[in-house]
Amino acid sequence: MSQAAPVPAQRRPITAGRAILLVLIVGVLLVPIPGFRTPQTHNIVIDASQFEFSPARLTVNRGDIVQVTLTASDVVHGFFLDGYGIDFRVEPGTSQEFTFTADRSGKFRYRCSVACGALHPFMIGELVVGPNELVWRASALAAVAVGAMLLHARKRPSA
Amino acid sequence: MTTTRGxxxxxxxxxxxxxxxxxxxxGYQYGLRPALADHRVVDIEALAPENGGFSPDVVRVEVGETITLRxxxxDVTHGIAIGPGLGIxxxxxxxxxxxxxxFTPQEPGTYTYYCNTWCSADHWRMRGVLEVVDPNSPGGVNVQLDPIIEALGAASVDIDSEPEVAEGIFPDRSRGERSLDTVEVPPSLRDPDWRLSHSPAEGLEVLQADNPDTPEDVLVDVVAYLWSETPPTDEISELFARNCxxxxxxxxxGDGPGAATTLEEPVAYPEVSWHRRGDIWYAKIMRGGMGTDMPNFGTLFTEEETRLLVDYLRYLSFTES
Amino acid sequence: MLLSRAFQPVAMLILLAPFVLAVMAGLLGTSAGNRNFGIVFVWIVWWAVLMVLLVPGLGRVWCTVCPIPAPGEWVQRRGIIGGAGRLRTRGLRWPRRLRNMWLQNAGFLVLALFSMVILTRPSVSAGVFVGLIGVAVGMSLLFEKRTFCRYVCPIGGFIGLYSMAAPVELRVRDAQVCVDHREKDCITGNDRGYGCPWMVYPGKLDRNLDCGLCTECLKTCTMDNVVINLRRPGADLAKPVRGNRIDEAFKALIMLACSIIYPAVLFGPWATVKEWAAIESFGGWLIYAAAFLIATLVVIPGLFWLAVAGGQRSCAGGLTVRRAFNEYSHALIPLGLAAWVTFSVGFALTNGSYALAAISDPFGWGWDVFGTRDVGWTPYLSGAAPTIQAAILIGGLLFSIRTSLRVGLRHDPSGETTLAATAPIAAFLLASTLALLWLYLG
Structure with a gap:
C-alpha cells in the first residue's frame, strides 16, 4: 500500500526502528479487544418515517440479542441492515417483529429498502456493535503509519 | 480533410x-404498444391524493369488454384494489x-379502484371510479339499497350517535368460550342477525333473564364470546390491516399512525364495543362517519365482507392485547 | 485507433445515446429516481465508473469521450468527424482574469449545494444535463475551441485535478523537438486534426491538469513526438507549480472538504440536515448552504493555511506561505481522490442493483427489455464494504503524506527541514482521514 520508502538496490539491515514499527503495526491489527459484558437483550422499537429512522443510532455490544419492533408512521418503508442480511417491509398500521444476535462488531447502517420518496436512498440509521474494532484499528494504523513515514523522512533524506 | 463522407x-x-x-x-409507448394489444389498455398514474391521486380517476368499460388497467x-408505495365484489x-x-x-367485468355497476395501503394523510381519498355499463341498457345502473342500513333507517336509529363507553366491564371471549357450557343460551343469542342488531349489553340482559343465578362477570364473558363467535379468517384480518x-x-x-391526522380520534373498539350495535358499525363502515374523517367503504367492500369485518372488530374488542 | 479522425467523435456519438436516454427518462419517465434511467445511470453507474475506475486509472479519459461538449464542437467546426476549416463561432478569447479554475470551483459548489435535489429528482437532473449542453453550445458559438471544457465545466475541473494522480499521461517525447519545430501544427492544426482545442501547448505540458486527452495533437504532430505514457501514479504531484495557482489549491481543498461533508450529509443519520440539503424548507437550506460554504471556503482552507504556515515558520529559510500553500496543496490530492473513491464505492455497492432494473425498464413504464425489471434492491458486499473503505482511505493518506514529503524534499534536498515543514500538514491529513474513518466506520 505504502510506497513511502524507495527501495535502494542493496538490502537494508533490520534496524531497531523498523522492528518497533513492525511490532506496532502487528499489534494494532491483531491485539484482541475483549468483549467486556455479558450479553444483554435489547427491546427496541424502530419507527420509520420519511426520511428517517427513530432512533437513528443504536449502540449495543457484541453478542447482545436485539429484539426489534419495526413500525412505519407515514408510508410503506423497509429496513435493511448492512452486514446482517436482514430485510423487512413494514406498512403503516402494522408492525414487524424480529430478533437477531449482534454477533459482528462494527458500524452497520440500516437503510430503507422500499422506495418512499425523493430522499429514500439517504434514509439511513446506524447500528454500532461495540467494541467497534475496525474503526479503532484503522485509526491507530493510520496514525502509526503517518508517524513512521515522518520519522523515516527525518532520518534519511533521499529521493 | 477527406472527411465529407465520414x-x-x-x-x-x-x-x-x-x-x-x-x-x-x-412512438412505441404511446402508439404501437396500445395498438398491438387486442383489447383496451388504460394507463393510470397512482399518486397520493396530495400529489394528484389517480389520473384518470374515471374509467368506463362495457359489460363483457376485456380491459387491462396498469x-x-x-411517489410512494400504494396498494391497489378494485371493489366491491371483484376480488381484485x-x-x-x-x-x-x-x-x-x-379482466372482463360481467356485472354492470359502479366499482371503485382504490388505494388500500396508507400512503398519506389523505390516503382514503385515493379512489377512482370504474363504471361498468351495459350497452343494451345504458344508464340503467340499478341502485341497490342496503337492507341493513335501510332497516336502521326504518327503526329511526341514529347512526351518528355518540358511542357509550363501557365502565367497569372487562369482557373476555376466551374465558366466555370456556364458560359457555355452564349457561343457558336462548336461541335469539345464537342468531347472527339478532346479534348484529343488538349490542352485547342488550344481549347480557336477555342472558341474565335465563341465568339468574350465574355471576354477572361470567355472563359478560359468554356474551363476549357469542358476539365474536365467527373466527377471523386470514382474508378478513388482512382486509382490516390494509384498510383500517x-x-x-x-x-x-385507536392508536394507528394515521390517528394523529384525523378530525376526530379514531374509535378504540374495546372502549365502545359493549354498548354498540353491530349494524351501526356496519353502517358506519359502509357509509363513513359524518364529519369524523372515517371514510366510506360501501363502494369498496361487499356486504359479506363488511359483516365479517364487524365480527372481527368484536373479536379485537374482546381479546386481550 | 487513437490516430483516426473518427475516434473521438464516434466515441462521443456512442455516449450521446445513453445521454439522450437519460434526458428523456428525466423528462418523461417516472419521478421515482431509483427506477429512472436518468438518475440510476448517471448518478450511480456513471459516477461510480468515473470516480472509481476512470479518474484514478486513466485520468482525464472521460473528457475524451464526454458527450456534453460534442454538439457545441460540431456546430463550431461545421462537421462531426472533421471540420471544413471555416468555423461557426465568434472565436472570442476567454478573458484573462478567468483563465483559471475559479469558475469551475464556483460551478462545482453550486452543483454541490443543490446536489441533494439534483440526485433525487429526475426532472431536475435532466434540466442540469440540458443546461450543461446548452452552455457548452452557447460558449462554442461565442468563444474559441473548447473554452467551456477548459475553464467552465464543473466536472472537468475536478477530473483534471485528480488526473494528476493517475498513472497515464499525454506528453511529448522530446521537448527540444517541439522547440525546434517552427510550424507547431499542434497549436495551429493541420489537415489531420485541430490545433489543441484545450489551448495547451504540448511541448510544455508537464502536468495532466489541463490536458483533455482529446487526442488531436497525436494526430497533428508531424514529428511523431506526442505519446501517451504509463507512469508512476501521482507523478505530477511533486512537480513545481508555475505561477500563482491559489485557484488550483482551492480546487483541492474544496474537493477534500466536500468528500468529508458528503458522507456526513448523505450517509449520516441526521435526517434534518438531509432535509435542509434537499430544500424541504428554504430557511433550512440557507443554513445548510452557509455552513457548507464556510466549511469549504473558510474553515478547511484556513486550517490548511495554518498547517502550511506553521510548517514554514518552524524551518528557517522556508518558502513564502502563499507559495508553500500552492505547492503543498498537491498533498491533498491523493487523500481527496481516495475519499471520493470511498464515497463512490459505498454508494455504488449499496445502490448498484438499481441498474439492473433500470436498464430493463428505463422510464418506469413497466417495460422489461432484458428481463431484469423485477430484480430487487440488494446492497452488494454490505458486510465487507467498511473494511474496503478503510483500506482505500489509509492508502490515500499514505500517498498524500508521501507527496508532502516529496514536495518538502524538493525544496530542501538536504532533508533537514522536511519533518518541520511537513509535520503540520501530515497532522492536517491525518485529522481529515480520522474524520472520514469515523464518518464511515465509527
Whole structure:
C-alpha cells in the first residue's frame, strides 16, 4: 500500500526502528479487544418515517440479542441492515417483529429498502456493535503509519 | 480533410440518436404498444391524493369488454384494489413499478379502484371510479339499497350517535368460550342477525333473564364470546390491516399512525364495543362517519365482507392485547 | 485507433445515446429516481465508473469521450468527424482574469449545494444535463475551441485535478523537438486534426491538469513526438507549480472538504440536515448552504493555511506561505481522490442493483427489455464494504503524506527541514482521514 520508502538496490539491515514499527503495526491489527459484558437483550422499537429512522443510532455490544419492533408512521418503508442480511417491509398500521444476535462488531447502517420518496436512498440509521474494532484499528494504523513515514523522512533524506 | 463522407455518416448517426431514438421510444409507448394489444389498455398514474391521486380517476368499460388497467405508482408505495365484489387486489405497487390487471367485468355497476395501503394523510381519498355499463341498457345502473342500513333507517336509529363507553366491564371471549357450557343460551343469542342488531349489553340482559343465578362477570364473558363467535379468517384480518389499521391500530385500540391526522380520534373498539350495535358499525363502515374523517367503504367492500369485518372488530374488542 | 479522425467523435456519438436516454427518462419517465434511467445511470453507474475506475486509472479519459461538449464542437467546426476549416463561432478569447479554475470551483459548489435535489429528482437532473449542453453550445458559438471544457465545466475541473494522480499521461517525447519545430501544427492544426482545442501547448505540458486527452495533437504532430505514457501514479504531484495557482489549491481543498461533508450529509443519520440539503424548507437550506460554504471556503482552507504556515515558520529559510500553500496543496490530492473513491464505492455497492432494473425498464413504464425489471434492491458486499473503505482511505493518506514529503524534499534536498515543514500538514491529513474513518466506520 505504502510506497513511502524507495527501495535502494542493496538490502537494508533490520534496524531497531523498523522492528518497533513492525511490532506496532502487528499489534494494532491483531491485539484482541475483549468483549467486556455479558450479553444483554435489547427491546427496541424502530419507527420509520420519511426520511428517517427513530432512533437513528443504536449502540449495543457484541453478542447482545436485539429484539426489534419495526413500525412505519407515514408510508410503506423497509429496513435493511448492512452486514446482517436482514430485510423487512413494514406498512403503516402494522408492525414487524424480529430478533437477531449482534454477533459482528462494527458500524452497520440500516437503510430503507422500499422506495418512499425523493430522499429514500439517504434514509439511513446506524447500528454500532461495540467494541467497534475496525474503526479503532484503522485509526491507530493510520496514525502509526503517518508517524513512521515522518520519522523515516527525518532520518534519511533521499529521493 | 477527406472527411465529407465520414461527416455525412456521422450526421445520420447523430440524427438517429437525437431524433430517431426518442421518436421510436415515444412512438412505441404511446402508439404501437396500445395498438398491438387486442383489447383496451388504460394507463393510470397512482399518486397520493396530495400529489394528484389517480389520473384518470374515471374509467368506463362495457359489460363483457376485456380491459387491462396498469397502475403506475410514482411517489410512494400504494396498494391497489378494485371493489366491491371483484376480488381484485394487486397488493403493493412500489414507486417506479407498474401493477397490472386484465379482466372482463360481467356485472354492470359502479366499482371503485382504490388505494388500500396508507400512503398519506389523505390516503382514503385515493379512489377512482370504474363504471361498468351495459350497452343494451345504458344508464340503467340499478341502485341497490342496503337492507341493513335501510332497516336502521326504518327503526329511526341514529347512526351518528355518540358511542357509550363501557365502565367497569372487562369482557373476555376466551374465558366466555370456556364458560359457555355452564349457561343457558336462548336461541335469539345464537342468531347472527339478532346479534348484529343488538349490542352485547342488550344481549347480557336477555342472558341474565335465563341465568339468574350465574355471576354477572361470567355472563359478560359468554356474551363476549357469542358476539365474536365467527373466527377471523386470514382474508378478513388482512382486509382490516390494509384498510383500517392505519388509523384504528393493529389491535383496534385507536392508536394507528394515521390517528394523529384525523378530525376526530379514531374509535378504540374495546372502549365502545359493549354498548354498540353491530349494524351501526356496519353502517358506519359502509357509509363513513359524518364529519369524523372515517371514510366510506360501501363502494369498496361487499356486504359479506363488511359483516365479517364487524365480527372481527368484536373479536379485537374482546381479546386481550 | 487513437490516430483516426473518427475516434473521438464516434466515441462521443456512442455516449450521446445513453445521454439522450437519460434526458428523456428525466423528462418523461417516472419521478421515482431509483427506477429512472436518468438518475440510476448517471448518478450511480456513471459516477461510480468515473470516480472509481476512470479518474484514478486513466485520468482525464472521460473528457475524451464526454458527450456534453460534442454538439457545441460540431456546430463550431461545421462537421462531426472533421471540420471544413471555416468555423461557426465568434472565436472570442476567454478573458484573462478567468483563465483559471475559479469558475469551475464556483460551478462545482453550486452543483454541490443543490446536489441533494439534483440526485433525487429526475426532472431536475435532466434540466442540469440540458443546461450543461446548452452552455457548452452557447460558449462554442461565442468563444474559441473548447473554452467551456477548459475553464467552465464543473466536472472537468475536478477530473483534471485528480488526473494528476493517475498513472497515464499525454506528453511529448522530446521537448527540444517541439522547440525546434517552427510550424507547431499542434497549436495551429493541420489537415489531420485541430490545433489543441484545450489551448495547451504540448511541448510544455508537464502536468495532466489541463490536458483533455482529446487526442488531436497525436494526430497533428508531424514529428511523431506526442505519446501517451504509463507512469508512476501521482507523478505530477511533486512537480513545481508555475505561477500563482491559489485557484488550483482551492480546487483541492474544496474537493477534500466536500468528500468529508458528503458522507456526513448523505450517509449520516441526521435526517434534518438531509432535509435542509434537499430544500424541504428554504430557511433550512440557507443554513445548510452557509455552513457548507464556510466549511469549504473558510474553515478547511484556513486550517490548511495554518498547517502550511506553521510548517514554514518552524524551518528557517522556508518558502513564502502563499507559495508553500500552492505547492503543498498537491498533498491533498491523493487523500481527496481516495475519499471520493470511498464515497463512490459505498454508494455504488449499496445502490448498484438499481441498474439492473433500470436498464430493463428505463422510464418506469413497466417495460422489461432484458428481463431484469423485477430484480430487487440488494446492497452488494454490505458486510465487507467498511473494511474496503478503510483500506482505500489509509492508502490515500499514505500517498498524500508521501507527496508532502516529496514536495518538502524538493525544496530542501538536504532533508533537514522536511519533518518541520511537513509535520503540520501530515497532522492536517491525518485529522481529515480520522474524520472520514469515523464518518464511515465509527
Amino acid at each position: 461527416n455525412r455518416a456521422a450526421l445520420v448517426m447523430l440524427a438517429f440518436i437525437v431524433v430517431g431514438v426518442p421518436a421510436l421510444i415515444i 397502475f403506475a405508482a410514482d 387486489d394487486l397488493g403493493h405497487v412500489d414507486p417506479g413499478h407498474v401493477g397490472e390487471v386484465t 389499521a392505519a388509523c384504528h391500530g393493529e389491535r383496534g385500540r
